[in-house]
Amino acid sequence: MTSIRDIARQAGVSVTTVSRVINNNGYVGAATRARVEQAVTALAFTPNAHARRMRSGTSRMVGVILPALDVPFFGILAHVIEQELFRRGLQALICCTDESPDQEADYISMLLAQQVDGVLAASVLADSTQYQRLVDAGVPIVAVDRALPGLAAISVAPDHQAGGRMMAEHLLQLGHRRFAVIGAPRHSPPVQARVQGTVQRLAEAGLRPQVALGTAHDFDECRALAAEVLAGDPVQRPTALIGTTDIAAIGAIHAAIGLGLAVPGDVSVIGFDDLPEARYVLPALTTVAQPLREIGVQAVAQLVARMAGEVAVLAELPLRLVLRDTTAPPPQYGLA
Amino acid sequence: MTSIRDIARQAGVSVTTVSRVINNNGYVGAATRARVEQAVTALAFTPNAHARRMRSGTSRMVGVILPALDVPFFGILAHVIEQELFRRGLQALICCTDESPDQEADYISMLLAQQVDGVLAASVLADSTQYQRLVDAGVPIVAVDRALPGLAAISVAPDHQAGGRMMAEHLLQLGHRRFAVIGAPRHSPPVQARVQGTVQRLAEAGLRPQVALGTAHDFDECRALAAEVLAGDPVQRPTALIGTTDIAAIGAIHAAIGLGLAVPGDVSVIGFDDLPEARYVLPALTTVAQPLREIGVQAVAQLVARMAGEVAVLAELPLRLVLRDTTAPPPQYGLA
């Protein structure tokens, strides 16, 4: 590795001068500067980031803890976050926990060792002990998509429970009375919050949905769940399926159509997220959109503010009903 | 930041002893070890990774250069790569170039500064000058999904051109004679290779497809492209649409159905990749599957071997036709 010292020798100056040229501070004579710059390009010198961090005590690195990258939701979130950080000269250390608490704990140890200046996290952990280690080390944390249990960190996330209510509301207004909630992954707090919102809103209408929750971010599982729900007696069968995510809802559409039911003629289906995938299905999925890219942008803005010892105001993260082709009044509605 | 020195003081030993305890090498008396370990937990000490790197000269970090994370293909690839690296105690530095050559160059400078031990890259660059900087610094590079132009790096990628041929072959065997290729993004070498394979195979059958290529990884654009292609005279209109990716093919399906055409009754559609999304559309997409997860696994294995100065044999990365519901003989076939 060629170091600042090699440059100094090559240019016939001291290391201090080289440092000054590289960082553009302090006085350096024009001729000297030129000689140094020439040596820098000649030897293809790049300053060693680790050595810099040793001196400065700041790493310009940010941990980004996410359950996965191979599901569209988190892929998009990771993309936005990474770009926003890079734009600010911050290096993202993306950590896929793969929904494993042990792995998440390991990642936190690693981030501590890396001396990260901040952490963005969508955690799958149930308690705060792991994140407390970061707090104790003075590392600012911002929660994304979901709160950090037991921690007083700011959380950049939409109101998932309100989202659950919105889904129910829309179908209620269309006249539906028999509902099922198809959702996954069951352990995900945002999913739970949506289910809770839906159940609550339906309860206000004197109704109670069937709730079928699966374990993974998985299309097949949700399809199977929905197929089971739809298999019963046609007059008892739900006329409205509420997916806790778009993928769950897409699974539900497949289940219905596989059973020979028309969507939305026989069953209405609604999703949550408004991923690109919502438009890939046919009929295209009606869904509640969350401002995913805005969430990423806001989360980074919050964290950067925290890292600078400031507190930024958190913008609204509004949910929005996106009407497409999978919801309609229930079949018997006209006959009631 | 609490350092090894703080631990030494707390435990009443020298820093050397602390280091020995932490790294579990050299002789340390049981009592001494206990005292040190107690101090470590008491002060919640985590060794500073940067200082370690300074001494060792090795960073245990790997650059992962990808065009994006917000498209399913690269999201999955990134996920697999990140997990494989972490499993081996290597830290992934994921870099989204967002298809920008300038940004990619900036990332390479950053990776050099980070003293990465290796790089995995799906580049959008047209020449080798940027990657040559890594080569000059002695950093092993493995290309993923596509070769690195002008560089003698190993490339872990399926035979995209053969994939293009497979798509044509399947439709030819069904009896189709009028083809269009719908693809994006146009500047992507894998896409180009697939188009080339398709065109070549069709030429061998004395046929020439229309080729319509868009600029982004974009559903809407491909749908528009396909709509244009299908808009003409029904007897001239292609009976088979070849998507260079699943997303392009899904766009094509929407175009056809939007025009009142039946899939696969009036038009057959085939895709490439076999993403989960291929199964979300209705009818489900027939496609050529590439072993995406295997590509990630192999790429990491190759890189790790290179980093150890070894060379691993590269396993086959077979493509496979996945028959689903979007291809059938052309409508006039029975009447010919």
Place this chain on the structure above:
DNA sequence: TTGTACGCGTTATCAG
């Protein structure tokens, strides 16, 4: 305007 010397947190070498 330029240079000398120290310290950031580790680990390896060598001495005891």
Place this chain on the structure above:
DNA sequence: CTGATAACGCGTACAA
């Protein structure tokens, strides 16, 4: 079995 010390590459008081 344990400790003192040098060195990794850099930035910055301080001196010249």
